Amino acid sequence: MDVDTAHERVLEAAETLFYSHGIQTVGMDAIRAESGVSLKRLYQCFPAKNTLVAAYLHRRDARWRRDLSDFVAAHPTPAPRVLAVFDFLDRWFASPDFRGCAFINALGELGGTSEEVRLAARDHKQRLHAQVDTWLREDGITAANAASHLLLLIDGAIVSAATGLNPHAAQQARAVAATLLPL
Amino acid sequence: MDVDTAHERVLEAAETLFYSHGIQTVGMDAIRAESGVSLKRLYQCFPAKNTLVAAYLHRRDARWRRDLSDFVAAHPTPAPRVLAVFDFLDRWFASPDFRGCAFINALGELGGTSEEVRLAARDHKQRLHAQVDTWLREDGITAANAASHLLLLIDGAIVSAATGLNPHAAQQARAVAATLLPL
DNA sequence: ACAAGAAGAGAACGCACGTTCTCTCGGGTT
DNA sequence: AACCCGAGAGAACGTGCGTTCTCTTCTTGT
DSSP: OOHHHHHHHHHHHHHHHHHHHOTTTSOHHHHHHHHTOOHHHHHHHOSSHHHHHHHHHHHHHHHHHHHHHHHHHHSOOSSOGGGHHHHHHHHHHHSTTOOSOHHHHHHHHHTTTOHHHHHHHHHHHHHHHHHHHHHHHHTTOOOTTHHHHHHHHHHHHHHHHHTTSOTTHHHHHHHHHHHHSOO | OOHHHHHHHHHHHHHHHHHHHOTTTSOHHHHHHHHTOOHHHHHHHOSSHHHHHHHHHHHHHHHHHHHHHHHHHHSOOSSOGGGHHHHHHHHHHHSTTOOSOHHHHHHHHHTTTOHHHHHHHHHHHHHHHHHHHHHHHHTTOOOTTHHHHHHHHHHHHHHHHHTTSOTTHHHHHHHHHHHHSOO
């Protein structure tokens, strides 16, 4: 097997397992089994679990934000297009393997232990904030703190959906967001 | 040492350690050291780590919501008193050992593994929702989903503060909440 | 004072896991 | 055909941890 495809398969398995079961719960052997990559190769690609966790978070950040951007680009909404973010969330929450935000989860699990994880979560939210801010500017919305306000609603909706208590969290957050933004 | 005080000291140690470092990271021996209760006694009070985790979450829920209620009762705000919730959050976020919501953290860490933890998080948020709803009713606010909307802002603010990105998360959430509620 | 039982300190046990090592096998080179 | 190199399977090693066991000590009742 090619080293690049091994790398890819390991990352794919890590993302699936870490996201669904948590990071500490999933052992390297489970990743070996899921990926079909031998332990030796696995440690050639990622010399320690730490580095695999870091790679998982990095890849998850890139993929999630790309998916969001693609969705927003493909689903223009009438008024401020940033509202499409909540439609994206709505679809995400309904997916069967949804288990909250990987970064909030990782922060809760390892934020008190690993500086690296803390920074990964911080960076993810910061980049999301920057993207939201860009969309707002492109819509000519300059209200102070509007991006931060939307981030409160986004993260609140994710948590609400993750608890399984509120199936309409995304739609409710969208409704609140709509009242915040000038038409 | 009395069995009741042992129980209490163990719970106190568990709350401190689980909250600050996460649940899986903290071993029973660390709880023994922090509480000063011998391992034998510890296992007399809590026959397994599972039960101690459940007790930790139960106690944390009761204590946190009592602290919130006490704060709201002691700090009446001019208009809708439920806004005091965000003042409570603001003070909480500034405390040096703040590390996010214990239930969001536990959900992220063990939500994919332990049904018990998942339900504890769900119940905590549900009870908070009920309390917010009560405060809204007492203020004569009957807007549809107002309590859910506030919960989005509360959880969003907690996450925003936990990442360390937004020191003004509580105040921003309060400002958004104020625009949602009729004067 | 002495027996008896409780309680603490910490060793011990079993297991899981991160990481490394070994053995074997297949495939390419001379 | 003989050899060598890389790769996979999985055993092995060290460690940490949940849980239990043992030994010693201290208290208490008579």
